[in-house]
Amino acid sequence: QVQLVESGGGLVQAGDSLRLSCTASGRTFSGNVMGWFRQAPGKEREFVAAIRWSGITTYYADSVKGRFTISRDNAKNTVYLQMNSLKQEDTAVYYCAAGYPRNAQTIREYVYWGQGTQVTVSS
16 A cells, blocks of 8 residues: 655745645555645645656646646655745645556546645735
8 A cells, every 4th residue: 555645735825835745655656657636625626737757747737837846756755846926726735646547637547645735825
């Protein structure tokens, strides 16, 4: 089994930055895709960003392109989400996920999920 633990969430003002981290432990599995998703109150969980094992291929939702950057350190089993120029609409619980999805943006194709970390952006 694989456990994912997110950290780095918090309360910030619009325009500020935050960096989320997600560390995997337990059964190691290489070659995976790791992604970030978010869920705002009353809304469905949505794709934010994903990164393939190589660290070279990345994917972003249109709403975060140019503001968020996903990266990974395979030696530390950790994926990061650098979030800049945060907006109120970025307020949500952010979840880390891992698996071998054919489509990195498809939620149901991820096998492992973290518990989430709250990000709140005030005006």
